Amino acid sequence: MFVMILAGGKGERLYPLTRDRAKPAVPFAGRYRIIDFALSNCINSGLTRIVLLTQYKSISLDRHLRLAWHIFHYEVGGCIYSIPAQHRYGERWYEGTADAIFQNIYTLEQEKPEHVLILSGDHVYAMDYRPFISFHLENRADLTMGAVLYPRKEARRFGVFEVDKEMRVLNFAEKPREPFPFPGKKSHSLVSMGIYIFKTEVLVKRVTEDAKIKESSHDFGKDVIPRMIKEKDRIFTFLFEGYWRDIGTLDAYYEAHQDFLRDPPPIDLHDLSWPIRTYVPPYPPARIKGGEVKNSCISEGCVILGKVYNSFLSPGVFVDEDAVVKDSILLENARVGKGSVVERAILDKEVR
Template identity: 35%
Template sequence: MKVLGLILAGGKSENLGKLVYKRASAALPIAGKYRAIDFTLSNMVNSGIIKVGVLTQYNPRSLMDHLGSGKEWDLDRKKGGLFILQPYIGFSGEYWYKGTADAIFQNMTILRRGEEDYVLIGSGDHIYKMNYSDLYMYHFSKGADITLITKELDDTYDISQYGSVIVDENMKITKFYEKVKNPPTRRAFLGIYFINKHLLMELLYSTVPNGGNDLLLDVILPRLDELNVYAYDFKGYWRNIKKGVDEYFKINMDIINDRNVREELFYQNGKVYTKLKDFPPAKFTSNSEVVNSIVADGSIISGSVKNSVLFRGTVVKAGAKIENSIIMQGTVIEEGAVVKNAILDKDCHVREGQVIIGEDELVVLEKRTII
């Protein structure tokens, strides 16, 4: 079966504040050496999808540098491969993507010229592991026009930030509540669509020119009674970093503290691929103390690190203490400094003896901060 993968990676993600001032949310570093987009992209490749388009918009430089030619995901190929789909100025005036439907509509060429019969649409800032083969079979067995992936969310999620669905006994979606305060169900839509390509093209042609720019709100929901739209329940770990800094922090802490999450994300349903960098192994001196932490390659640790994630090339000097924190690539923590309950972005520098402690909320330092 031929499937085109589309990854939506152009959102501004204002909830992430300083972390996305200079990068797209899909390019946010995760778990020491990965980027958020690695998970969705690897899911597609592991499921046999060999043609993937990434729709970018805000701050795309870091994301494009990470993806490159797609070599690490085996997408540097003559047939299929990786396509970076950015906004552009055309004769008819297209430029900025106005929404998810408009973004796909402006890149209709990748749909028209492809040999694929189906389209899988996902997001670049969702952290989960899934082989989509069962989704394909489910879609056909239901005779569905569109299948939306859903999940029963527990109390660790703010349900008011998600769209929730009501289904009948056959899992057909009958009602949809878009981000309401107290929905009658906790079955949330995860922003992942599976749809016949020609149906998608027809829906976009009849909607976007008339001002409907959102794939869910303007294209699918107004036709909920006309189309066979089914829900496919996902049972595994799933988080959306776009929901905010606390959500981003929780994802990294879940990977540290929950063995089941680590095994699901990194050992089941194939590997998570990422861009390789030529760093030596991490170095731990005789003065170092590392407890329950991820320390990536190229790091040099002489101080104390507890319950933290350290990315490539970080330096923690003697007497420095790091606890419950995320320290991104190239950051230097000098002698005697203390960092607790904080996120330090790339290439920060904490001088000798400085104290950074988040009390009621996380402290976030943007890229190249010196303190």
Template identity: 35%
Template sequence: MTQVLTIILGGGKGTRLYPLTKNRAKPAVPFGAKYRLVDIPISNSINAGFKKIYVLTQFNSASLHLHLANTYIFDSFTRGFVEILAAEQTFDHASWYEGTADAVRKNIHHFKTQKPSHYLILSGDQLYRMNMADFFEKHVQSNADITIAATPVDREAAEGFGIMKADKKGRVTSFLEKPELGLDINEMKIPESIHPDEEMKRFGREYLGSMGIYFFKAEALEEALESNFTDFGKEIIPQMIKNKRVQAYIETGFWEDIGTIKNFYETNLNLASINPKFNFYDERMPIYTHKRDLPASKFNYCSISQTLTGDGCVITNASIQNSVIGIRTFIESGSSLDGVVCMGADWYETPADRMENKEKRIPDIGIGRGTLVKRAIIDKNARIGEGCRIGVDSITREDGDHGMYYMQDGIIIIPKNAVIPPGTVI
């Protein structure tokens, strides 16, 4: 009987997304005004009917656990689940996950109890919508031990990918991890007979870049993990190419790794553009998230363009463009936001809370009157006082930790629960 078990790799410390990962696991980082990063791979799996899902993580998993418990609740007829497996000490091993393959190996005893025929392995920090049912069908038809999802990339982009060479039937014959630009890899170009997109070819996207998404036969994965290899891309896959049938599944739809601050920021803002690269508005393959039953957002005398807003916001007499505004965000009169990813808040402050804020001389949660913000990420529950100027003045800003804020790739990051006093200039 065919039984697919999905494993989502939640990553390690998430240092490339710090400080957004300071208090939460990477898959729990808010995204797109109302989602979390982990919603993307989970939704792709569920839409294909693969509803037995494990999420592997080892850092700051509390908020992730809460999100999953409140969101992915299957009825008794579905026989599905979404569960976290955090790194744990046992009599067999006391160390943390040392790589993608090591994380799966250390949990294989949990997976075997589900008696899967196949494993689907996904990453927790990518944005895409893939027909996993078609992916699985092609995997079964080819009788491959492992099928690797691949996206066509050009030579410059190939430097950041594992590049695969495939024959005319799509069988992978060699694998090269992140080839430097000076290296000649012309022999690894996609054969004409299997390249699926003429426009991509015209733009030089002629190499197969591994997306870090795999279908394994159960016995093939379990056998491959009877080794000391710790990483799929660098070790497991090159080894399997030598003695197993490895197939490529070429995916031409939008796909983006959002594991860095720059990619996270730019990908968020692209969602608010007139013609975004990723379409959240596809009812056939929805992206699921926690249903909060929040009220509709309210805008009082505002100028808003190319902006996404989550539920439950109250925005008054503000100018907002090219931005993403998360749930429960309060923006007061006279404020201006340009190129801002604001994650919103976890709760509404009551009148009593606001009175207490005045007594403590701290701003309310949200963005105060007359505050100007440009090219910034504002994490959840931040309190930004009135009359602040963030990112709008021509001053030198060096990357690093600056106390009440961070700089990364020229982007200002206001961390979760930060308090920015009135009149602050950043």
């Protein structure tokens, strides 16, 4: 199984966190980057042939890959590398998720996999892909898509499937006003996770066809999948019952952090049987000197003289005397001055 991770989106709704960094490189939960979750899922699932398709402000992401993930080339005997947009088909950037794959068909021709797992680089979840892959192979599917159940009112924000009892896809709608109900649970809808397993020959055929359609937005959800359904391809969904978050907006980013402060958290970052790997600069241990910390995650190199409640602090954060940080997210080397109060806020790197 060959893995291609879509990591080139602008992340405009996450601005200003994406002003100077790629969306998958945005810090998350103190010491991690968003991309670490998809990559860790791959390694933990035994998938080691991985390529990231990068584009927008990719230096931050490339640097993280070089520092955090280069060692696994040797440890797992595979490869993890990034490919920036190559302009192989004219002077244009990736115009959609399907176009990103189309512009990198040459990579598939070199690797020659029978099946391709396509992931998004901006989702937070812990998933063993092996049952997903087994389901795809057992059903002899042309395409299998990961999906989660959402209450129908909330499902309007996503792509929604209509399926039969065997989980074969009958219809698909992007952000519908009236989401399809899920069989046996009418109050919920089956929502796309934006992860796909394709037969390689089907993938190449469908994205090549799509590239020839001028009116297409060259997106899997909007264009390719509806066309595949119409053409009666064998398309299935795989129900994932764990935690999954699309970190697409500042509100979603903030709410996801609050999820991780609940007891128990949706993903146990202390579970060594499913480690979330990352890179942390060589900071000293965190130090709490006369301060107070409750229900918070404090990273390496932090110095706490004040009070921190229900918050995430990335490496190197300094909280001075009589300062209060509450319900907030502070990124690397942020400083909170003496007597300051930070509440329900996101402070970017080196903010003072």
